[in-house]
Amino acid sequence: MARARSPEKREAILQAAAHEIAKAGLGASTAKIAAAAGLAEGTLFTYFPSKGDLFNELYLALKTEAYKRIHAGFPHKAVLRERAQHIWTEYLRWAMERPDEQKVSVLLNLSPFITDATKQCLAAERETIQQAMDELEKVGVFASLPRGFASSAMMAMQEAVMDTTTKLPRQRAKLVDQAFEAFWRMAE
Numbered sequence: 573m574a575r576a577r578s579p580e581k582r583e584a585i586l587q588a589a590a591h592e593i594a595k596a597g598l599g600a601s602t603a604k605i606a607a608a609a610g611l612a613e614g615t616l617f618t619y620f621p622s623k624g625d626l627f628n629e630l631y632l633a634l635k636t637e638a639y640k641r642i643h644a645g646f647p648h649k650a651v652l653r654e655r656a657q658h659i660w661t662e663y664l665r666w667a668m669e670r671p672d673e674q675k676v677s678v679l680l681n682l683s684p685f686i687t688d689a690t691k692q693c694l695a696a697e698r699e700t701i702q703q704a705m706d707e708l709e710k711v712g713v714f715a716s717l718p719r720g721f722a723s724s725a726m727m728a729m730q731e732a733v734m735d736t737t738t739k740l741p742r743q744r745a746k747l748v749d750q751a752f753e754a755f756w757r758m759a760e
Contacts, residue, residue, distance in 0.1 A: 582619050582749040584609040589630050593714070594672035598683055602626070627685040632693060639697040641666040648689055652711070653756060655704040656726075660752045668737060668744070696722055712759040729755050 588608035592600035602623055606616040622625035642662045647654050667674035680686055705723050708714060714722040733751045737744045 577619055581609070581611060581615070585611065585616055585619055585626070585628050585709045586633055589626055590634070590673050590676045593630075593676045593679060597680055598627070598685070600719075623625060624687075626686060627680060627683065628690040630676070631680040631686050631690055634673050634680070635694050636697060637670075637673070638663060638666050638677065639694070639701065642701060643697075648700070652704065652707050653759075656708055656756070656759070657752055659701055659704060660726065660730065660755070661748060664748050667734055668732065671734070674734075708759055712757060725758065726755060 589600070589605045592605045592608055596604070602616055603613045605626070606613040609616070616626070620629060642659055644662070645658070647658055650658075673688065705726075708722045709719060714725075729751055733747055737747055740747065
C-alpha cells in the first residue's frame with residue numbers, strides 16, 4: 573500500500589525549488605532541490621514525476637500567490653487608473669517582499685517547461701487583471717502600439733523600480749508612486 577503524500581513535504585519541495593532556481597536558474601538540479609527540502613531525490617519524484625511537472629506546479633503556486641495578492645482589495649468599480657495602480661502597487665509589494673519567488677516566476681514564465689495547459693489553469697485567476705490590461709491597451713500611446721505592449725511596459729518599469737529600490741531602499745514607497753505616475757503618463 574502506497575503511503576499518503578505529505579502536504580508539508582510537497583510545500584518544502586516547492587519552496588526548495590524556488591530557492592534553488594533563484595540561485596542557479598532553470599538548470600537547478602533535482603538532487604539539490606531535494607536536498608534543500610531535506611529529502612532524498614527519489615522522494616521528490618514521488619511528488620512530482622518529472623522536473624517539468626515540478627516546474628509547472630511551482631509556476632502555478634507562484635502565479636496564484638501573486639494573483640491573490642492583487643485580487644485582495646481590488647477596486648473592481650474604480651476607473652482604469654485606479655485599477656492599473658492597484659495592479660502596479662500590489663504586484664510590486666509582492667515582488668519586493670518575495671524577490672526569489674518573483675525572479676523564479678519570471679524565469680518560469682519564459683521557460684519551455686511551462687505548458688499551455690498550465691497557463692490555461694490560471695486564466696480565471698488572471699481574468700480581472702487581464703480585463704484592466706486590455707482596457708489599458710486601448711488608451712493613450714498604447715492604443716497605437718502592438719497588443720501586449722502595455723503589459724510589457726508595465727513589467728519593464730516594475731523591474732526598474734525593483735532594481736532601483738535595492739539601491740535606494742529608503743525611497744521605496746516614493747519610487748513606487750513616482751514610477752506609476754511616469755507609466756500612467758503614457759496611458760493619458
